[in-house]
Amino acid sequence: xxxxxxxxxxxxxxxxxxxxxxxxxxxxxxxxxxxxxxxxxxxxxxxxxxxxxxxxxxxxxxxxxxxxxxxxxxxxxxxxxxxxxxxxxxxxxxxxxxxxxxxxxxxxxxxxxxxxxxxxxxxxxxxxxxxxxxxxxxxxxxxxxxxxxxxxxxxxxxxxxxxxxxxxxxxxxxxxxxxxxxxxxxxxxxxxxxxxxxxxxxxxxxxxxxxxxxxxxxxxxxxxxxxxxxxxxxxxxxxxxxxxxxxxxxxxxxxxxxxxxxxxxxxxxxxxxxxxxxxxxxxxxxxxxxxxxxxxxxxxxxxxxxxxxxxxxxxxxxxxxxxxxxxxxxxxxxxxxxxxxxxxxxxxxxxxxxxxxxxxxxxxxxxxxxxxxxxxxxxxxxxxxxxxxxxxxxxxxxxxxxxxxxxxxxxxxxxxxxxxxxxxxxxxxxxxxxxxxxxxxxxxxxxxxxxxxxxxxxxxxxxxxxxxxxxxxxxxxxxxxxxxxxxxxxxxxxxxxxxxxxxxxxxxxx
Amino acid sequence: xxxxxxxxxxxxxxxxxxxxxxxxxxxxxxxxxxxxxxxxxxxxxxxxxxxxxxxxxxxxxxxxxxxxxxxxxxxxxxxxxxxxxxxxxxxxxxxxxxxxxxxxxxxxxxxxxxxxxxxxxxxxxxxxxxxxxxxxxxxxxxxxxxxxxxxxxxxxxxxxxxxxxxxxxxxxxxxxxxxxxxxxxxxxxxxxxxxxxxxxxxxxxxxxxxxxxxxxxxxxxxxxxxxxxxxxxxxxxxxxxxxxxxxxxxxxxxxxxxxxxxxxxxxxxxxxxxxxxxxxxxxxxxxxxxxxxxxxxxxxxxxxxxxxxxxxxxxxxxxxxxxxxxxxxxxxxxxxxxxxxxxxxxxxxxxxxxxxxxxxxxxxxxxxxxxxxxxxxxxxxxxxxxxxxxxxxxxxxxxxxxxxxxxxxxxxxxxxxxxxxxxxxxxxxxxxxxxxxxxxxxxxxxxxxxx
Numbered sequence: 001x002x003x004x005x006x007x008x009x010x011x012x013x014x015x016x017x018x019x020x021x022x023x024x025x026x027x028x029x030x031x032x033x034x035x036x037x038x039x040x041x042x043x044x045x046x047x048x049x050x051x052x053x054x055x056x057x058x059x060x061x062x063x064x065x066x067x068x069x070x071x072x073x074x075x076x077x078x079x080x081x082x083x084x085x086x087x088x089x090x091x092x093x094x095x096x097x098x099x100x101x102x103x104x105x106x107x108x109x110x111x112x113x114x115x116x117x118x119x120x121x122x123x124x125x126x127x128x129x130x131x132x133x134x135x136x137x138x139x140x141x142x143x144x145x146x147x148x149x150x151x152x153x154x155x156x157x158x159x160x161x162x163x164x165x166x167x168x169x170x171x172x173x174x175x176x177x178x179x180x181x182x183x184x185x186x187x188x189x190x191x192x193x194x195x196x197x198x199x200x201x202x203x204x205x206x207x208x209x210x211x212x213x214x215x216x217x218x219x220x221x222x223x224x225x226x227x228x229x230x231x232x233x234x235x236x237x238x239x240x241x242x243x244x245x246x247x248x249x250x251x252x253x254x255x256x257x258x259x260x261x262x263x264x265x266x267x268x269x270x271x272x273x274x275x276x277x278x279x280x281x282x283x284x285x286x287x288x289x290x291x292x293x294x295x296x297x298x299x300x301x302x303x304x305x306x307x308x309x310x311x312x313x314x315x316x317x318x319x320x321x322x323x324x325x326x327x328x329x330x331x332x333x334x335x336x337x338x339x340x341x342x343x344x345x346x347x348x349x350x351x352x353x354x355x356x357x358x359x360x361x362x363x364x365x366x367x368x369x370x371x372x373x374x375x376x377x378x379x380x381x382x383x384x385x386x387x388x389x390x391x392x393x394x395x396x397x398x399x400x401x402x403x404x405x406x407x408x409x410x411x412x413x414x415x416x417x418x419x420x421x422x423x424x425x426x427x428x429x430x431x432x433x434x435x436x437x438x439x440x441x442x443x444x445x446x447x448x449x450x451x452x453x454x455x456x457x458x459x460x461x462x463x464x465x466x467x468x469x470x471x472x473x474x475x476x477x478x479x480x481x482x483x484x485x486x487x488x489x490x491x492x493x494x495x496x497x498x499x500x501x502x503x504x505x506x507x508x509x510x
Numbered sequence: 511x512x513x514x515x516x517x518x519x520x521x522x523x524x525x526x527x528x529x530x531x532x533x534x535x536x537x538x539x540x541x542x543x544x545x546x547x548x549x550x551x552x553x554x555x556x557x558x559x560x561x562x563x564x565x566x567x568x569x570x571x572x573x574x575x576x577x578x579x580x581x582x583x584x585x586x587x588x589x590x591x592x593x594x595x596x597x598x599x600x601x602x603x604x605x606x607x608x609x610x611x612x613x614x615x616x617x618x619x620x621x622x623x624x625x626x627x628x629x630x631x632x633x634x635x636x637x638x639x640x641x642x643x644x645x646x647x648x649x650x651x652x653x654x655x656x657x658x659x660x661x662x663x664x665x666x667x668x669x670x671x672x673x674x675x676x677x678x679x680x681x682x683x684x685x686x687x688x689x690x691x692x693x694x695x696x697x698x699x700x701x702x703x704x705x706x707x708x709x710x711x712x713x714x715x716x717x718x719x720x721x722x723x724x725x726x727x728x729x730x731x732x733x734x735x736x737x738x739x740x741x742x743x744x745x746x747x748x749x750x751x752x753x754x755x756x757x758x759x760x761x762x763x764x765x766x767x768x769x770x771x772x773x774x775x776x777x778x779x780x781x782x783x784x785x786x787x788x789x790x791x792x793x794x795x796x797x798x799x800x801x802x803x804x805x806x807x808x809x810x811x812x813x814x815x816x817x818x819x820x821x822x823x824x825x826x827x828x829x830x831x832x833x834x835x836x837x838x839x840x841x842x843x844x845x846x847x848x849x850x851x852x853x854x855x856x857x858x859x860x861x862x863x864x865x866x867x868x869x870x871x872x873x874x875x876x877x878x879x880x881x882x883x884x885x886x887x888x889x890x891x892x893x894x895x896x897x898x899x900x901x902x903x904x905x906x907x908x909x910x911x912x913x914x915x916x917x918x919x920x921x922x923x924x925x926x927x928x929x930x931x932x933x934x935x936x937x938x939x940x941x942x943x944x945x946x947x948x949x950x951x952x953x954x955x956x957x958x959x960x961x
Contacts, residue, residue, distance in 0.1 A: 001601040002586040003608055004565055011562035033624045033655035035539025038567050040903035050910035050958040052887070053903065059533055061656050065628065076534075083884065095561040096624045096656075099592055126561070127589040 006358045006378055008333035008396060013094045014039060015134030016122040017055055019142065020090040022172040022201040027054045027086040029076055031069070031097035031104060034059055046399050047173055056080060060096055069102055077111035077119060087206045088118045088142070095126040120145060132224040132308070133336065135172070139201060140228035143209055147236065150210035158213040158237055164263055165195040167215040169226035171202035176311065176395045177409050181221060184408035188246070192259060192272060213237040217262045221245055221410060223310045224334060247314035248322055249280050249287050249415045284412035286419040290322050298325055298426055304368060305330040306353070306361055306375040307394025309337045311409070313344045315374050315393050318418060320348045328368050329353050331361070372425045377401070389425040434477050460489050462497045469499055484509055526860060526874050528851065533880035536903045537825035537849055538919065539567055540653035540663030541621050544582045546923065547667055550704045553732045555615035556582035557605065559633070560623030581613060587625055599636050606644055615646070617733040619667060622652035647733070649674065659849035661751040661826045661922060664704055668728055668755040672702070673762055676738045696790045698725035700737050700765070702755050703748035705927055707731060712928045713748065713773060720787050720794055728755070739763045746786060748773055748927060751827035753855035769855070771862040774828070775835030776804035776932045781862055804929045808839070811936035814943055816840035818896035824848045824881050825901050826922050830856055834863040835935065837870055844893050847881035897942065912955035914942040
C-alpha cells in the first residue's frame, strides 16, 4: 500500500477511454462499478465537449459479484451496437474488473457474432501500466486490428501517395494544448508542401486506418502516446517515423531536417535550410527574443522543470540552450521512460529526478528555491505556497489549461508562446522581488480614497533630488514606493521628502 | 424489464407510480462523501483504501480542494496487496501510524471501496485490533460503488458512527438551561445528517423556538463531541439518503425514529418542525407566519419558474424533496429519477409529495429508480423540459442541444436546509434560466448538429 494524496498519471482505463473516445464513432463500454464513469465528466467539463461522450458502463454490482456478469456485458455491447451504430466497440476493463478475472475476451467473441460493429477488448493491465502506457497500447491495438482486417479482406493498399505525405500520430482528447499543437503541425506541413494523409486518433474514423501505409512517413509529436503505433508501422511496412518533438526553435529545426532527410531518401530533392532560417529569424520571435536585452537578464537564473517526458525534456532544452537559464534539476513522472529522459537532458541540468511522488517534488523545490518553476498543476500549487512563480507546461492540468484562444506549444508559433510563458513567469517573479525590497506587499493604512495621494491636497513635497531618484525606480512599482514614502513622511510629520527621507522610509518598511 | 409497484394511501386517492429501469446511470462514487465529511468533522482523517481509479476520481471530482492540505488520502493498493503477498494488517498499520504522526487526528475513518470488497479485505476485523495497538479510534465504512450511489456514502459513514458505543469522554451536550421558560421537558432528541455548521445552528434555533431542545447532532463538529445516544432517545434525519443510519439507530441503539419530511424548502421545513412538535406533544407556534414570510421572499424566483417544467435525471437521492419543493413553487415535474428509494424512510416525504400534487391539482410525477440515462435522454428529447437537473456528464451536451440544465451536485454542496436557505435552492434552480435570458442575443440555442 502507498499513502497518496495526489497522482500525476491516471489509471489505465482512462488512457484507453481517451483513445477510444477520440476516434469518431467508436464506443467504449467499461466493465466497472457505478461511479467509475467520471471520465465522461472530465471530458465534458475540461474539454467542454458538446456531444455525449461515447462511453458507457456495464455496471458491476453485487449481482455481478455473486454470479458473474453472465449475459450482462454481451447484452450491453449489442444494445449499444443497435442504439449508436458505432464502427467499433472497445470493451474496457477497470481495476475492479481485472480482479474479478472474468473472461472478458469470451464476452467480446460472443458479442461480435451478433453485432454490426467490430468489438475489441482493450489489452491493458491495471496494476502494471498507467494512463499514458495504456493509451499508447490501445492506439496500437486498434491500428493493428484494422490493418490486419484490411489485409485479410485484401483491401490494404500500400502504394505511397504521389506527393509526399505524412500521418500525424498523437491527436487526442484531454491532452495538454493538443488541439492547438495539431493545428500548428498542420500549418508546418503545409509550409513544407507535405500533404496530411491521416491524423489519428482525434476525429478520425477507424475506416481510414487502412490508408495509413500510404503516407511516406509518420510523425509522433508526443513520446507518451503514439510511439508503439509508429514502431508497429515501421516493422510492418518499413515506414520511417520522426519522434523529435518540434518544441522550441532548435528542436523544430531538427524535426524539419529529419523530414528533409526522409524526403531526400525518397529521391525528392528538397532543402529546408532556408525555410528554417527565415522562420527562425523573422517569423518566430523567440530566437530574436533570446538575443534581446530582456533575455540577458535571465542568464543564469535558477529554474526547475517537471512534467511528462515530452514536455519536461523540451522545456529543459529551451531553457538551457535557447535562453541561457540554469536548470537545477529536471524531472519526469514517466518512470518507465527513465533512460530516454537521462539521455536527452543528462548534460543540460545539474540533476535528474524521476519520481511520481508529489511530496518528494515539493520538498525538492523547497530545498532548491528556484527563481521559477515549470511544471504541472501540482507544482503550480507548491509554487503558490512557496511564493515562487510557476508556468504550467504539462498534464495533469485544470480547466484553465484548455484555453479557447490559440496556444500551441509546438512549431514556430509554439516557440513564441513558450517564450512569453517563460518571460512572464520571470518578470512576475522579479516584480515581486522588487516589491519586497522596496517596502512589502501591503499598504497597511489607506491614506486616501484614490490609489495615490493627490499632490494638490497633500502637504508633502518632493525635492529635486528625491524626484530624480523616484524617476529611476522601475515604473511598475514607482507608485507603490511613492505612496509608502509619503505615508512614512506623513507619519513623521515631515513636509518635504529628501533623499534621506526616502531611504529612511525604505528602511522603516523593511 | 419494468417493475411497477404502487404505494397506497387511504387519504389520497391517487397513487404514486414507481418504476425501475436498468441502473445504467451516471452518478458520483460514494467515496466522494469524504469531501464534505472531512470538512464537517474537524478532527478526523479519512483514509480511502482503494486503487488509482478511486484516487483519480477524488482528485478530479473534488478539484482544487486537494491542494488545501486535505485530511484525506488514498491507501493505494498495489499488486502485492491484491494478490495477498503483503499483510493487510501490517500495511494499514504502517500507513495509519504515518497519518497519526503527521496529522494527529482524533479518529481515522477507513473507507472501503469496490476493491477491498472484492478481495474481501477484512477491514471490520482488522480495525478493532489496530485501534488498540495504535491507540486511535478507527471507524470503518464501506462506501463502494458496488452497493451505493453518491450521497449514500455519507449514510454508510454515519451508520458506522452510530454503531460506535458512547464514548466516555463525550460530554453529553450542555444541560438544558432551566432559565429558558419556553423549553419543555422531553426525551433527548438527536438529529442526524451532515450539514454545514451555520445550518446546524439555524435548524437548532428553529426547534428551540418551539421549546424543543436538540441534545446532539450526528455527526458533530468534532469526533470527540459525538452525542450520547441511549435507548429510548428520539432521532430524526435531515437528509433523504440516510436510511441505513436511521435503521442502525433504531435497531442497534433502540432509538425511536421520527419519520418526517425533510427540511428542504419552507414547506418541508415546516412539515419537519410540525412532525417533531407533534411527537413531543407541542403545539407549533408561528410556523404558518414564518412559512408565509419565506414564500413572500421567494416571490421573484417563483415568478421565473411558475408553470415551467423540470426533469430530474437522478443521482443524489435529494430528488423527491427537491421535486416536492419545486412543485409547491409552481413547477411541473416530468420525471423524478432517483438512484435508490427507501419508501419507509422517505414515507412522510412521499406523502407530502402526494399532498402537494393534490393541492396544486397536478398528476403525481413518475418516480424512476435506478434510471437508464440513455432512455432518459430520449425522453428529454421528446418532452423538452424547461430545465433538466443532471450530472456533469450530460450537462454540456444537453445545453448544446438547447436544453437548460442545472448541475445536480451543487445541491449537495450548497446550503439548502431550513427556512433561511430556501432562497438558495431557488437561486440554483433559476440560475440557468436567468443566465440564458441574458444570452438570448448571442447565437442560437443549438450548438451541435448531432441528435
